[in-house]
Amino acid sequence: MAPSAPLAGVDVLLADLDGVVYASHQAIPYAVEALNAAAAYGIRLGYLTNNASRTPETVAGQLRELGLDATPDEIVSSPQAAVVLLADLVPAGSTILVVGGDGLVSEVEKAGFRVTRSADDDPAAVVQGFAPAVAWTDLAEAAFALRGGDAGIPWVATNTDWTIPQARGTAPGNGTLVSAVHTAVGRLPVVAGKPERALFDVAVARFGARHPLFIGDRLDTDIMGARRAGMQSALVLTGIDGPKQLLAAAADSRPDYILEDLRGLAEDYPATEDVRDITGVRRVRVGTAVVRHDGERLTLETPGSGIDRVRAAAAAVWGAGVPIYALDVAPELYS
Template sequence: MTDHLVGGYDLVIFDLDGVVYLIDKPIAGAAEAVERLRADGVTVAYATNNASRRAADVAALLTGMGVSAEPAEVLTSAGAAAALLAERLPAGSPVLVVGADALRDEVREAGLDPVLSAEDAPVAVVQGYGPEVGWKALAEAALAVRAGATWFATNTDRTLPSPRGPLPGNGSLIAVLRTALDRDPDVVVGKPQPGIFTAAAKLSGSERPLVVGDRLDTDIQGAVTAGMPSLLVLTGVSGPADLLAAPPDRRPTYVATDLSALFRPAEDARLPAPGSPAIGWRVTRDGGRATLDGSGDPVDALRLLCGVTWDGVSPSALTGGSPEATRLLSSWNL
């Protein structure tokens, strides 16, 4: 596999929502990609900001979808948050948990006392996504933080990908408290913080990890912060327009339609793409504007255009010079 993109790496760290599955539906080709990696001796890990499931539950969910996984391969923001709380607080400290039972269980197993009310005098509030989180829990959290509790957030993802489109994520729930309290959380644990990625690399003994994600503001920014190369797949949240406008700290090393790119040459996915007649597209720049001509694979066009937008051309200043290019830019809402 030395001629494949993944051939340069000894660990692939997969995000889950939007990369391997959408809520509870596997993404086409994900199981086959994981099994091929395992057959070729590449170590696999899973890193998710979703705090509604524990590692064992995530592994069971993946296995039920045909994606092989062991609990030890799964790192969740719930587990990471509980571990951090245990480092910073005395054993038995009361912690108000806003989120799913999985987060509450992680806090309890970390040696702390999960509580539900501000009247229990919690020294910390930990907030993670849970489909049943409502006003009452958020109100108790607001009261506890105002009383001096340290506010921990498992992650700040604004949305969760789903087959029906993006749904409100933990970041949206945090925004409720942010509005009520007029302040940000004291600590954010999950991506884009690099801790989950560096922990995955340390646990596997990896020297050359690759991060695969679908979100620029969490997966890719976290990889950049951790100093790790990354692959953005276009099966989840971030799309072509987002990539073209990405600031330097959210720019992946590679981009591809899906996980099959792991088994093709790295240069077919590298960003930005060098100009080549074989690509079928060409980009002509005129000052602050650029024109896309030709036809071919949309991802190749995207890679070429990143070369000019990342060099100062606004995505809104891109135009199509051929019918195919015009249609493609329109499909990207440009």
Template sequence: MTIAADACLGSTTRALSATYDVAMLDLDGVVYLGSEVIDGAASGLAAARARGMRLAYITNNASRPAGEVAAKLRSMGMPALDDEDVVTSAQAVAHLMAEALPAGSSVLLVGGEGLQIPLEERGLRCVASLQDGPVAVVQGFHPDLGWHQLAEASYAIQAGLPWYVSNTDMTVPTPRGMAPGNGSLVQAVRNATGAVPIVAGKPERALFDETIERVGGRRPLMVGDRLDTDIDGALNAGIDSLAVLTGVSDLRALFAAVPGHRPTYVAADLRGLDEEHPAVVVDGAVARCAGAEVAVEGHLLQVRSGGRQDTATLRAAVELAWSMWDRSHISVVPDGTLVS
């Protein structure tokens, strides 16, 4: 295995599932979109599990308890998993708060059951009003959140209470398209208060630390679809990452990623976990990986040989795009057939 420098992808002579001992799997945009399973998710994870790779399902979405998420994953045909294999940003923020606040403290809850349960498991008492004497505010996503809850959080923060949030994802992918995420609601409170919250979810490292504590693993690999949370979070936590193209960040976004914000590996979907990731050779405006070859003409990257969703082709394309930018500040865009 070679680990990527900022300018290049990492490579392996074995499947990723044989190189790393645990996969930290983002959910929305990686395993499923809403109620729909993403193609290749179940088979890719089953193959990785068969090689001995442990699977940890981690999510910034704090709207549902971990057990409910685990039940959903089981119903979707994911490999056998326990409730403890699911780690949420709600669990991570509850851990942070329990360490920082006096035991048994009351906290103003701005969220739903998915946030309330881990807070109570940590011995904290959830209240709905500043008049109930909370010592801190905690905010997490729930689709039923409204103005009154955001306003109550704003009043409490203006009164001097510390403000914790599960995550700051601005959007959440759904089968109908992108919808406002917790970060959009957090921004509304920031607009009202000017305060800056303490964040537990990706890209901060608290969720990664929580996952290792709960699931274990010495050689973790983060698998995600978002450069700004999953990949940046892996970099913040000092672990390698695999970017898949089934959610938020598409190939254009990957091409445009700058040093310090790039994944270690790239694949079309979770089947890339059970594949080798061969080295890429760049020769000017041409790149080759295994049997794949891509080239840049003007600013357009085109495939000369190789399957357009094959990992080797994607690796050659991403490596060449990064090389063109790093060497000449030439922005490259993929032709319309890649990963279509």
């Protein structure tokens, strides 16, 4: 491992799954090899997922099929964080109306709650997570149970991801289903998953992490959540967000590291040089890539490698002192 690699000094590597380790049932190129190499360095691995539709046993089984030595205890899911929140909101053993799949039902039952699918059973709370089979009737039951408005029973959502990556493309995520209930009842849920920190806190406590690194593919959930939890983060460009979204990222969604794929975890991470000459022209260099900032115009002066170009472009935009919409950013910096 290189001395300045993202993994240097890390005791626990926490990885998102969809878009980082796999897309649907196919491994992301180089992901399995890189994670196994991290484990060989003595770094503990944990997998964080907002997907509430499957149990940790099922997820761990899929990871083993891909070539990772994963156990259910290494899977930290949004349903697990959701039941931690529920425990602070309702008495032990309460009846909970569940909207979601087996992964959510399993965690609610393991926490000692009684599961119902009907508002007629007078539930103490509603917990909502994604499952492909969730139907209008399920959303309606949640709305019926939450009819008390802001003064009604607690509502916990495992996550609010707007989209979920699939082998055939990008599909609607749990956020769209939560939004439907929100529209009906006029209130918002407490959220357990990314970008809220509950999921990260569960992971840190489980692994006893002192210097964790979280790696994800989404700025608005993965990176924002890691920053809220006070941990370092890396964005890998193998999933949802690409260079264009990265350059436009708000300050609370900017990663510490930008990786083309997971091989970059153990590779030397180049420093960023940001200087102005006597004419006021600014140049941002990462590796052999140089971005020129002259007035409002950002252009690629020296191409360098593809990933260093993206790193230099991000540093140039983020350090410009003005919003990205006030800049004229050359397309070759993000295409």
